[in-house]
Each structure stands twice: as structure tokens, then as C-alpha cells.
Amino acid sequence: MRLTGSTGISGNPARICGIGLEEYIRKVEAFHGYAAPGMILGGFMVDLAVAQMGQGILFDAICETPKCLPDAIQLLTPCTVGNGWLRILSLGRFALVLYDKKGGEGARVYVDPSRLAPWPMARDWFLKVGPKEKRDLEELVGILCKMGSGPLGVQRVRVEPGFLRLSRHREFSICSRCGESYPNDDGPVCLGCQGQAPYSPVFPLPGK
Structure with missing residues (x-):
């Protein structure tokens, strides 16, 4: 409006x-x-x-x-x-x-x-x-x-x-589950793979 x-x-x-x-x-x-x-x-x-x-x-x-x-x-x-x-x-x-x-x-x-x-x-x-x-x-x-x-x-x-x-640059790693990059201090895998993403994939990830 x-x-x-x-x-x-x-x-x-x-x-x-x-x-x-x-x-x-x-x-x-x-x-x-x-x-x-x-x-x-x-x-x-x-x-x-x-x-x-x-x-x-x-x-x-x-x-x-x-x-x-x-x-x-x-x-x-x-x-x-x-x-x-x-x-x-x-x-x-x-x-x-x-x-x-x-x-x-x-x-x-x-x-x-x-x-x-x-x-x-x-x-x-x-x-x-x-x-x-x-x-x-x-x-x-x-x-x-x-x-x-x-x-x-x-x-x-x-x-x-x-x-x-907290505003400084963070170090990143590759998540062993989804293969995407994420901040190291989020844990052994990314937050999405820890179940914090508010969605579920409908199709399998390529190559998975």
C-alpha cells in the first residue's frame, strides 16, 4: 500500500x-x-x-x-x-x-x-x-x-x-555430511546437518 x-x-x-x-x-x-x-x-x-x-x-x-x-x-x-x-x-x-x-x-x-x-x-x-x-x-x-x-x-x-x-572473520571447514562450507566453531558438522534447518530436502543432493 x-x-x-x-x-x-x-x-x-x-x-x-x-x-x-x-x-x-x-x-x-x-x-x-x-x-x-x-x-x-x-x-x-x-x-x-x-x-x-x-x-x-x-x-x-x-x-x-x-x-x-x-x-x-x-x-x-x-x-x-x-x-x-x-x-x-x-x-x-x-x-x-x-x-x-x-x-x-x-x-x-x-x-x-x-x-x-x-x-x-x-x-x-x-x-x-x-x-x-x-x-x-x-x-x-x-x-x-x-x-x-x-x-x-x-x-x-x-x-x-x-x-x-564475534564480528571478526571465522575459519571455515567442509561439512562431512552435506559437503558445504560452514564455520568451524559451529561443531563437527554444519548447523543445517545438526537439524537446525527449518526444511527438509525434497530431492537427493547431486552425487549423494
Whole structure:
């Protein structure tokens, strides 16, 4: 679903990582498929997090939810799942961390539910109150654009050294069962052959 332009954001001077709101929404629709409310709120979160990082600092990202927010990070920063600079940890919280690649110092941006009181519709959406299909997407997006970073909080954090080390290159071996490469520290065979793959092959592997 694409917005019709009646969200009331026209004339809103707010910017997200230097991008005007209307342009940002167009980018969201192209990248994410539609102007998801989580992408709108996520844009303001990324903008606030980037502002906490000093000039010239190379940062990585942690996202505490797999829903919407990772795409906002990938759209607005160099951090992606594919290049390894974004890691998604399903902690169940709509929050993100940007941190210095070397030292681990950074900023965590989160949504403070107590600050959502002035925006009941946004609060109900965020807390999953009521059926999703009854929400007016365009009205909700307009509200999220108006509230901007209002409900957001910032924490200074330091990423644990052990987590920083996890981003280093790992050694690989060939799995004795499937013949594919996998990280050595996953065990004697790959995780797929340990039964963690959510599927079963329909046809035999070539040469097996």
C-alpha cells in the first residue's frame, strides 16, 4: 500500500538523516514495500542515534527486533546484514545501538512508552492495542511524523568485548555430511546437518 499524500506531512520541516519526510517516505515505499509505521518511527530513531556518534567514527549497529527497524538502519546507514555491520538480536524491544567498531562505545535509542501519552493512536499502535486492520495508516503515519523523536530515549552504552570479537572473520571447514562450507566453531558438522534447518530436502543432493 502506498500513501496517497494526504498524511499531512507536506510542509513539515523535519528531516531524517538529512532527507525530507516526503522523500524519506518514498524511499521507504521503494525499499520496504510500503510506508510501514515502524519504518517511519525507525527513521527518527536512526537519525537520533547517528547524531550521537562523533564525526568520522566508523560504527556498527545492533537491532533488538527483526521487525521494520533493521530496514530503517539499512536504508539510512552503511550498516547492512549482508556486509556484517548490522546484527539483529531478537530481544523483543524496538531499539537500536550504534557503536564504534573498535572501542564499542555508542548510543542506544529506544521508545519510551510513557512519552507516547500525547499521541493515543501512536501509543495504541506501538503497544498493539486493538485490531491492526482498523487503524488508518495514513493518519498514523502523519502522527508519527509530527511526534518525530519526541517519545525516544537515548542511553550511552559500551558493547561487550566478547561481542566485538564475534564480528571478526571465522575459519571455515567442509561439512562431512552435506559437503558445504560452514564455520568451524559451529561443531563437527554444519548447523543445517545438526537439524537446525527449518526444511527438509525434497530431492537427493547431486552425487549423494
